[in-house]
Amino acid sequence: MTGQATAARRVLVLRCPDWLDSDSASSDRAGGDGVDSDRSGGDSAAARAFESVVAVVENFCPQVEVLRPGVCAIATRGPARYFGGEAELARKLTEAVGRAGVSCQAGIADGLFAAGLAARAGPTGLLVPPGETPEFLAGLPVGALGMPELCELLPRLGIETLGQLAALPPAEAASRFGPPGKLASRLARGLDPRPLVPRPPAADLSVQLEFDPPAEQSEPAIFAAKALADQMHERLAAAGLACVRVQVQVRCADGQELDRLWRHDGLLSALAVAERVRWQLDGWHGAAGIALLRLVPDQLVRATGRQLALWGDSVPSDRVARAAIRVQAMLGHDRVTRPVLAGGRRPADQVLLVPFGDNGVPQRTADRPWPDQIPAPAPATVFGVPLTASVTDDSGREVTVSGRAQLSAPPARLSADGGPARVVTAWAGPWPVTERWWDPRHARRQARFQLITDDGNAWLAALQDGRWLIEASYD
């Protein structure tokens, strides 16, 4: 190891497992089964709720860095001195968070990476004494790096632990595995991922917008944050820099300030920065309006060129994002959604609507087999709340189905949603559906039909508890 100057600072990472099973972006989701019916609201609702934990941590150290919902970090130097040592700090902090009704783990080590792993070691986390971080890391598998490609490659070359990786000369790691190898090598040796740019550049790279008159609601500030983040990214790019963290400063008309540090790593899109501003402001209930929004890039590093490489093909362009955020400002966050196909047997169950800007992970994925799913083609109109209907036979009596799926008589007429009775020209069914029989709250028994009426419409109807419902229409 060359030069103590580059040794990472002491960091405490606080990890709240409650948030993490729905966190698909994290590498530490092992064990979480992803099924959590109480939090179907998705990541963003969780992010907002995490704000209350951050507020507790803030009492120990004003500079809290939120890595993602469920995980935050502080530098221990100052607070450890104040609270009587690192062990005491960790104990008091986890107690305080516990009093807020949240279970958590705290890990302390040299550098953020090791501290994050220390937080995961054991039920309450681990304190790795100063200087012992390389030793602590040495025994961990390379999978702890959270870099899938490298973690697959390294074991094939006989490098299975971080210790073995750290033993590799850094220059060799960089030349053999490229920039990811260089990063991995630094992490394995207990160093910060990238050396910080030693002196802050002369030019101020922060961007800000004043609101005059002050914005009464958070939406305009969130909207502005997107444009500001764009500006900030442009300035950083022009200087060949990226920021490790971004500080979001909000000043209210009454002088109150609301500051928060967010992990950035040069990887957040402008939209993602705006989303963090939203999380920050959702926890805020200031009486006075927002007077100023300021984004300050923090901890500048040389841009490595892999920025935004993690984002998929369908990241909305700025133009799309701007329009979507503007409509969200008019209608509200939840009223502008992106559809995600999910599992489920009823047509209305098969799509999840995720507010624009949130990450959506369906609880029931579409590729799991759903035995009674309606075969293709799917209906073009799906009623979220099924329409009431009446289906009668030739003599005008309501058609019923016996327990053994026997029809009382062939359907002859269909009236949907109180409309006129149409002649049924073709029909098929009943197909019995017993859904979620193991769960009394969601259990449903149905007999399903497809019907065509003489106006040319094709319907998906169901008889449930003696009532006819229209679930969907095909045309």
Add this chain to the structure above:
Amino acid sequence: METGIAQVISLSPMRHRDDVLTGAGLLPVLPAFRELLPGGGLQRGSVVTTGDWGLLPLALAAGAVADGAWCAIAGVPAVGLRAAAQAGLDLERVLLVAEPGPGWTQVVASLLDGFDIVLLRPPEQPSAQLRRKLEAAARRYSSVLVIAGDWPGAQSRLLVADAEWTGIGLGHGRLRARKAQVVASGRGAGERTRSAWLWLPGPDGAVMAAAEPAGIAGTVLADPGEPLVSNG
């Protein structure tokens, strides 16, 4: 609050419309629709109507979205998204505004600014003035506004003139495919009326060209076991 938004809009750089550009201001469509539209695509900056809401508008947007365009769907809370996906509409680049609310024209104008194609079922019949405002927005932003419903100023109109489902009988089979005749007419002088038969949808939900029905149309689908029922 209005001031804040206005400031930001003036801050934002010039819009670049060239991230999705094909041909001479045309948005591509699925092959099945090409012969229905002059130039074989949707004219940017135009308004197109499709009759009642259904699979037709969704399928009409599929070709452009497959080419990288973004699509917004407004005013259709009951949109069948699985059907849309089966018809070829990539949901990754679709945004929904199910209830655009009382200020829906402003919402749609904003959507036209960002999205290449906007599918709209107007919550109410708009006045001529509001229609002109949205037509101007489509022109200004070179987007296509597809209306499910009536729109007197539309540049082209598509309509399902005739349709029949196959695969379902009286008490047997199931819905397998729908053969539909789509008729397109333009507004311009000398604009001829075009017509094509489409599987809307086909057996796997995809939309494609179909043979004109001649006598027994059921022979087109290799599904002799189940009788064909006309409902046109």
